Amino acid sequence: MNTSMRAPMGEKSSAQGKQKNPVRDWLVLAGILALATALLIGFPAQRQPSIDAFRQFLSEMVFVMPAVLVIMGLFGVWVPKEMINRYLGHGSGLRGMVIALLFGTLPTGPLYAAFPLSKGLLEKGASPANVFIFLAAWACIKIPQELVELQFLGWRFTLARFGFTVVVVFVMAAIFQRLLDKKPKGIPSDV
Amino acid sequence: MNVTVISINALALVFLAVSFFKDRAKTAQALRSALRSGGGLAPTLLGILVVIGLIMGFVTSATIGRILGEGSGMMGVLTAALLGSVLHIPSLVSFPLGGSLLRGGASVTVIAVFITTLTMVGFMTLPMEISILGKRFTLLRNVLSIIAALIIGLLVGVAV
Numbered sequence: 001m002n003t004s005m006r007a008p009m010g011e012k013s014s015a016q017g018k019q020k021n022p023v024r025d026w027l028v029l030a031g032i033l034a035l036a037t038a039l040l041i042g043f044p045a046q047r048q049p050s051i052d053a054f055r056q057f058l059s060e061m062v063f064v065m066p067a068v069l070v071i072m073g074l075f076g077v078w079v080p081k082e083m084i085n086r087y088l089g090h091g092s093g094l095r096g097m098v099i100a101l102l103f104g105t106l107p108t109g110p111l112y113a114a115f116p117l118s119k120g121l122l123e124k125g126a127s128p129a130n131v132f133i134f135l136a137a138w139a140c141i142k143i144p145q146e147l148v149e150l151q152f153l154g155w156r157f158t159l160a161r162f163g164f165t166v167v168v169v170f171v172m173a174a175i176f177q178r179l180l181d182k183k184p185k186g187i188p189s190d191v
Numbered sequence: 192m193n194v195t196v197i198s199i200n201a202l203a204l205v206f207l208a209v210s211f212f213k214d215r216a217k218t219a220q221a222l223r224s225a226l227r228s229g230g231g232l233a234p235t236l237l238g239i240l241v242v243i244g245l246i247m248g249f250v251t252s253a254t255i256g257r258i259l260g261e262g263s264g265m266m267g268v269l270t271a272a273l274l275g276s277v278l279h280i281p282s283l284v285s286f287p288l289g290g291s292l293l294r295g296g297a298s299v300t301v302i303a304v305f306i307t308t309l310t311m312v313g314f315m316t317l318p319m320e321i322s323i324l325g326k327r328f329t330l331l332r333n334v335l336s337i338i339a340a341l342i343i344g345l346l347v348g349v350a351v
Contacts, residue, residue: 025234028318032238036245043249050248057240057279063196065229065236067203073225074206077217109195110281112236112316115323116228122324132332136339140310144194148283152290153302160350161303164343172339179331 064109072116076123085125092130097170100130104137114138129177136169235319243279243315250278252288259305260297268344271301272337275308279315300348307340 040047088096104114118131126134141162149158210218255278259271280288289302312333313320320329 022231022234025238025322029234029238029241032241036241039245039249046245046248048248049251050244053247054240054244057243060196061236061240064199065232066225067200069225069229070203070222071199071206072228073221073223074210074218076224077221078210109199111310111313112239112319113199115316115320119323128328132335135332136311136336140307145283149286149306152286153293156351157293157299157303157347160347161307161343164346164350165307165339168339168343168346172335176331176335179335180328 060110064113068109068113068116072120075117075120079120079124081124083124084121088121088126088130090127092127096127096130097133097173100126100133101137101141101166104134104139105141105143106138111135111139127177128180129173132173132176133169136165136173140165232319232322235322239315239319246278246315247280252280252284255280256288256292256295259301260292260295267298267301268304268341271305271344272308272341275305275340276312276333276337277314278309279313280309285309298348299351300344303347304340304344307343308337311336311340 036050040050086092087099092099114135118135121131121134122128146158146162149161207218210221255274258274259267261267285306289306293299293302314333317329317333320333324332
């Protein structure tokens with residue numbers, strides 16, 4: 001138990017087969033920046049709105065991402081594998097699906113923030129189907145968000161979309177797991 | 192500063208404090224792991240932000256509204272799915288937009304598909320998702336999410 005709890009996520013990810021090359025990532029970023037500069041010089045009218053949008057998303061990311069990474073790091077160190085495996089693993093059934101759904105509705109920011117947490121869940125033995133549900137719930141079932149939807153789109157639209165989303169996502173999660181299991185590779189499946 | 196930012200940072204601080212009092216070594220290890228993941232993600236994240244900024248600058252919500260408002264039939268639904276998958280608009284912005292389009296006569300299915308793909312599918316964040324969760328998981332998840340969004344949209348269109 002102690003060894004599984006001790007393994008931090010970063011190490012596992014670097015042992016995850018063909019790993020991303022940091023130099024390449026920075027080169028891609030340089031390319032994107034060059035392209036962006038060229039575009040903004042060519043289209044001065046779009047300059048200000050682009051920069052405003054970039055600033056807005058940057059501040060969102062700067063304020064959200066460090067907290068997510070810290071939570072993920074703590075999750076990796078403290079949460080025992082057996083627990084996640086039991087509640088969200090392959091044998092967790094409908095209860096696991098509901099837990100994944102509820103876990104996903106925690107008020108916690110944009111979808112990309114959920115990717116590191118998903119990886120942590122997978123590494124601790126959660127089934128891919130439940131991680132799929134977790135991500136879908138995180139993306140589109142959030143209480144504050146639903147209130148805004150209610151306000152602008154009406155209760156019929158909101159309720160219908162909410163209900164169908166839950167049903168369709170549960171079905172898709174099962175299909176997702178099927179397809180993923182067909183040729184197991186890509187994700188570290190130590191489950 | 193919004194509620195999300197405050198709540199997630201508060202959560203992180205509380206966890207961190209509890210962890211620190213229980214076991215300092217483990218806490219340090221967790222922080223190291225967080226730092227390492229952050230460093231690895233930084234270039235991808237920044238690149239995604241620049242691309243998102245450009246798209247937001249070049250594709251205004253007036254443009255989106257025009258495209259979605261005109262869209263009808265299967266073509267309109269598929270356009271909405273494509274737009275929703277590619278764009279990266281906060282849902283708090285997409286709801287008012289969807290509401291005004293609905294009042295303007297756009298189809299319910301189109302709006303439901305647009306809102307659902309917007310939140311569940313992320314072409315812009317694909318590089319990040321792949322580097323964290325792997326190519327197979329990511330592609331499969333996004334493709335199935337688009338299909339799910341189409342089904343959800345059609346069902347909502349029938350029900351509302």
